[in-house]
Amino acid sequence: MEVIREQVVFLLEQGLHDSAEMLGCFLMCATTSTNDLSPSIRAENMVLFGDALYGKKEYKRALNMYKQALQQCRVTSKQSMAIGRNAVPSIGSRPSSTNFTHLGSINENEVRYKIGLCHLAVHDTRAALSEMEGIPSKARSLRINLTLAKLYRTTGYDRAAIASYRECLRQCPCILEAIVALAELGVASKEIQSLFPQAQMKSARMPTDNYDPSRWLPRFTDGHCGMASLDYKGGLEHFNNLSQRFPNNVHILLETAKAEGALGRVDEAVHVFEKSRQFDPFNVTAMDEYAMLLRTRGESTELNRLVHDLLNIDPTRPEVWVASAVLWETRDDKMRALTYAEKSMRVDDRHTTAYLVKGDLSLSLSCSEAAVTAFRKAQSLKPDLRSYQGLVRAYLAISKHKEALCAAREAMKAMPHSAKALTLVGDVYANNPDGREKARKFYESALRLEPGYLGAVLSLADLQRVEGKNEEAVMLLQRYLKNWADDAMHTKLAQILAATNKLGESFSHYQAALSINPQNEAAKKGLERLEKQMKGVDPDALEQEEENEGEDVDADQEEVEFL
Template structure:
């Protein structure tokens, strides 16, 4: 569709009006701008997993003509490609135009930009817009999240959750559930996931971890029901496949778990839970070297997650020692 629009735009741009005062034709009025067409083309490329082409298209738009959504897409694409500097620049440009863009704030924090620097970019709007006193605390909380300080992140988010404006906020509950999981508190993690999905029955984010925790507790019927519910919402996310994979794994159907884990990775190559699932299935099928590759990739993506190092399904004692040592180094550096 975007390509067709671009062709139509090219044709109409060559047609000159007979006089300078003549009104534009209805056809030209209906056409989107060239910049919008390029944005749509970039969207198509990302759906086709052709990120380099998407970046090339967006890079071709002059900086002054880039809208916040264009800069946001560029920032996410750069981040995915491991190009941190241009990603940070693009996220900052989004915040310059839209100081309340929470996704841009999270993007900067995930790229190790200091919380104080990010907060300074929102200070003017916090001081002028009423009822935004929570935002500086929110930034502080997620700065702790991205530095791996689980304890302070939990305490700060809990203080936010008590405020009337953010009480029963699904995103905060999901973040708390994930933090409790990282801290090894499975009981509170499951509790927060349950609260979040009760408030939002269509919630998908984080449900892969929730399914894994339920499976580990032996609640396989609940895992099966969760997987069915998620598939009814969407089969284009990794989470439903991971949840079903956990059910298969803990039912000792490792070949099935391997297939489901691979499908989840195909949909989201950065899914840590999918990598752990596939690695565990490979390990239990005797394919140790392949399993190690998947565990190491999970560690690369989530160096602060202890379960990537100490998962009881680790391939070999030697590999476990190596991965645990790497975790200790990571914690020391922080």
């Protein structure tokens, strides 16, 4: 039996789990049929066989085997304690400090950890958490603490998650995912850095290797804390610094691209995403964010190529299905897009962008209540400006003005120096005739804070149009178009010019918008209406006739079916 055991160990070390499981069957035969084996040897054999089963992804079989091994461990523990009580200590001897959870090469706490992993693999999160919490805190290794931290976070126990992530960093400051998680859980950068070993951090003041973690970990922490606190400018500054030091670091490139996108710098964000793909074309992380930016720019060909690549790389990742949803949305198949967004949630129910895309799609399909639910979930997972903007739009769509204002003010509180947050509050006030003066003040404040923020320009132009101040709106948009060629701004100007019967000028601006973004739906529809106007046809009357004709056809069809 010893030879078989050694061979099973060797096969497991080589990662040959199928072979280890087959040979392990012979080992288990010897384990169960021989009565003279000690419980500790039985436990070791069972753990080895369980490891082979876990490697084969037969998690329930592995779980059963680990539980049997744990039972054998406890039998040995009781026997050892009985021997200890019955033994007569010699004069001057000390009490034994033997840890009875260590039985040869078997550690009871490690077995409990493996049981927890099996529960996780079959999606029984509560059972996994219960099992791992039974491991004494002093006996928890780095991987046990990290797994516990993730479990606590998944189940909503944020305080316990923070404590476990802290412990991870005390054990090893290079657990970068712990730094990112703590930042997202709202822990301040200085507090996180205080967990790094001081002896190591002192080396940052010495002329050492540029790759020494002590020289870049603080800035890495500052960058992620900035992004988590919605200070996108601060986060971008730190990541730009890191990207100069580590120019081909894919993680830093992706974080830089996300920061640029959050600041509304779409062209810059797309450029950085393209750079990351040039360096690592098989990366899937954050590619759904890239897809959303490609949609914004109307680059349908590149978006189609991206989704094709992602499906060939790893269709089990949630990012792939979010990107697929975005692609089908651009093809105006919103129901299919919604199906893919929901598929992403089934793959990973904590993937934030899936809820953002579902919220947008739900709004476009006039399912505003579903949109509220989706945006709320996105906000609870990882708040950012998009979830706040979505919530405001969804609440306004169902005439819940108080809730919309509350969401907008939450955004302003989270981002006190953001022109986008100020504009969001203005949008809520603009929706109410009595609040238009307040809306104007918020838009003007946003433009003073960030003169180049086009969202505030468009909102202010809309407000002026509603108030009948079309000339002021035209002058405002023309002034900004001198410095920023933006398809949305051309479209807005074209709409206002069409309303004031300046059809020729309106036509040229619609064409300019579509030359920048051929997928601009507002520009397409506006141009269709304008062409009807230029032919002397009332587009509103024509649309009403088409609707009535459609109703007549439906009625005829119903009558035929009835007959």
